[in-house]
Amino acid sequence: MSTEQALDVRAFNRFYTRRIGMLAPTLSGSEFTLPEARVLWELAHHAPVSAAALSKTLQLDAGYLSRLLRGLKGRGLLAEQAHPSDGRQRLLKLSTAGKRAFAPLDRGSQAETEALLAPLSTPQRQALVGAMSRIQSVLEPDAAAPVELRPPQPGDLGWIIQRHGAVYAAEYGLDARFEALVARICADFVDHLKPEREACWIAARGAERLGSVMLVQARDEASGRLRPGTAQLRLLLLEAHARGLGVGKRLVRQCSDFARAASYKRVVLWTQQGLTAARAIYAAEGYRLMDSENMRSFGQQVVSERWELTL
Template sequence: MSETSPALDVRAFNRFYTRRIGVLAPKLSDSDFTLPEARVLWELAHHAPVSAAALSKSLQLDAGYMSRLLRGLKARGLLASQAHPSDGRQTLLKLSAAGRRAFAPLDRQGTANAEAMLAPLSVPQRDAMLDAMSRIQSLLEPDAATAVDLRPPLPGDLGWIVERHGAVYAAEYGLDQRFEALVARICADFVDRFQPGREACWIAARGPQRLGSVMLVQARDEASGEPRPGIAKLRLLLLEPHARGLGVGKRLVRQCSDFARTAGYERIELWTQSALTAARALYAAEGYRLVHSAAGHGFGQDVINETWVLTL
């Protein structure tokens, strides 16, 4: 890349990436649809019912061009329409049953293409690429972080927490499978001991994409397992590498604080390691204090274990 012409660097990257993902091809691979047609089908599969004007604005396409795209898709029996509930002058669009059937293989092929792009990369290379993509989006669309929801866990989410902790901490800190086993036990305990209104788990997600997690649970005596009155414990804070820098970690930590106050806890404790500098910075910014540290050996590494406390 040039050091003297950033605009030319951007244009060079755009040429590379449009070629790399096949944007210039007249049709998508193994498909009878053009890229604009497929993009309209994706919007209708995820955000319908929606007006043609809203589609044009969302995709930044000329209204006349959008009209031709929709006319072609409707002629193939892929669209259905309904009246706007509050404005009889508007018609809302959605996929017909045939449209949903046509979109399904397109969606699968798109995922397969992305997986094929990632397949030759090592885990650190993949994480670096996804991190760069996320940072580009956050810089060009500063409101992107607000599109991230903090939701309760759905079926499959706890398994994802275990898998991603194992993979991320092995890649970044060299922790072995005993750490993954610990995370699995924490998740199992969360389910077995769950106290509504006193404990919670949040998944940070942008649409179907999981970006991070955290838990807030009742603190317990390690020997007896008995609850420690007034004390909560923050556990399993995780951010995917490509989601860092968007403010999601700060939101997850703050969510725990707000929930603990509402639940009537007096303080929150957490355990971490000195090497986790980004997480430690989040805790410090929230008001946690480091109250204890000790050298040890765990999960295949020499570590410095730390206890942090937030007084509510």
């Protein structure tokens, strides 16, 4: 870790706390401070809960939390009930008055957030929410939203092209011709798509894209004719921060399952010897290396490989 990186994080924290109004004396024009509002939110969504559990969840000093709770109780906003298995403990929840007080607070916070997003374009909102999701997944991986494999949405194929171009240039030195090839593959996918035989999946966590893969009907390279009973896996990609989460294995397995359901007899793919992580995923799925060739490709001297999975 560098001093400059720590300074960058601190600068972002100052910007963001100012931007969302955390320095204001109360939240959303209400009578509640930010810590009080946060306690009310937890009790509105996760009650009944003990004070000890609340302190751990919010990472608040027990003495400070005790004072917050005492103030909220004094305003009639909290209620207590006995712990079902430990009579020495009391569990906290919102009282009827607390629920009434929390409702406009929640609506106000929602309205402020929507107002923050309103001036942004759809791509800007997606980028913002995706970046927030990435921050959470990096700092608290266990608390991050689950990764789903979904069909492509508008803009996803453009993302596949852009990320392939950027990632393979940065990590393997491939030139712009590789990005052009990916663009042609995506265009062909749209132009010739047969949904019962071909598919594309985007690995996403909320609004953040983490990876991609395609399964298409394989064609003879020389004639362009379809190869009967043969599918081709293409455009497997994982963002660097998503590697090691098992997402690549899920994407490859999704292709295998789809190919079996579509009655393909085999799946083929082309890769390069230097893509060691991808090759490990293919081998674990049951693919076998069929042949390899030294060649110059996209500005680099590489060993091109053909792998095949028998279904």
